[in-house]
Amino acid sequence: MPELPDVEQFKKYADSTIMNQQIKDVEFIDKRMIAFSEKAIKKTLKEHQFINSKRIGKFLLLETDDEMHKWLVLHFGMTGELEYFKDKKTPKYARMLIHFKNGYHLSLNDPRLLGKIDLADNPESYQKRKELGVDALDVSEKQFKEILGKKKSRIKPTLMNQHLITGIGNVYADEILFQSKIHPTTNIDALNNKTLGDLYKNMQMVLKTAIKDNADPKKFPDSFLIPNRRTKGKCPNCAGNIKKIKVAGRGTYFCPSCQGNG
DNA sequence: TTTGATGTTGCTAA
């Protein structure tokens, strides 16, 4: 799940659970997710607390009250999630456990270990260090057109390029292009100004709607592709068959009748 | 049993 709306949901979850709770200890059950230094992360967290949070694209950053006010950075890969719990056994795929003095624990679960745990001095410097583009919910229409206007590549992989605009992944890219009636392999230089404007507005609409619905596809509007995004799925717009192709190595679902055949 | 799944990176080749 972890694309922009999912990570925003994790942010809401963190805000409502772990904020201002004193940390007793940190335990790494699998160290392969650590991007930099286990020792540094432990030192930053132990005997401190989280006091603020920020999402940049698919990254969740949690500010601590240590001397440097360093931020714990979490990336969720394809299968990462947060779980805050008290009286139950450790989740099966727990990779990092943060133990709080109130008896609760925050687990970072990630079966496939594709996520990352890192430290940042602050969100802005981290965004720069990782060469992330502007967040998909912060970009203006003018900026969006400028960024895409420099590209001739195919629209779907470009929307997913985290160095240009950050936050959109494989599933939401399909949804945004479906709402915009644009075929995923359309070259950007074939899109006119009005189409790019529609694409921008649909991007905002899709992401904001998903966040409002807690990134839960079951709650998404009937007009959305995502709940029908599978082989043998039906287009919510024309009831035609959803087609699956590969674009940039990723499974891509679209409606040939509404989005054209490329 | 083989393939693909919400991601990213690095290499290779036009």
Add this chain to the structure above:
DNA sequence: ATTAGCAACATCAA
């Protein structure tokens, strides 16, 4: 310089 294809990472389900 730009774009595209593929493999790699680890685990599960179809």
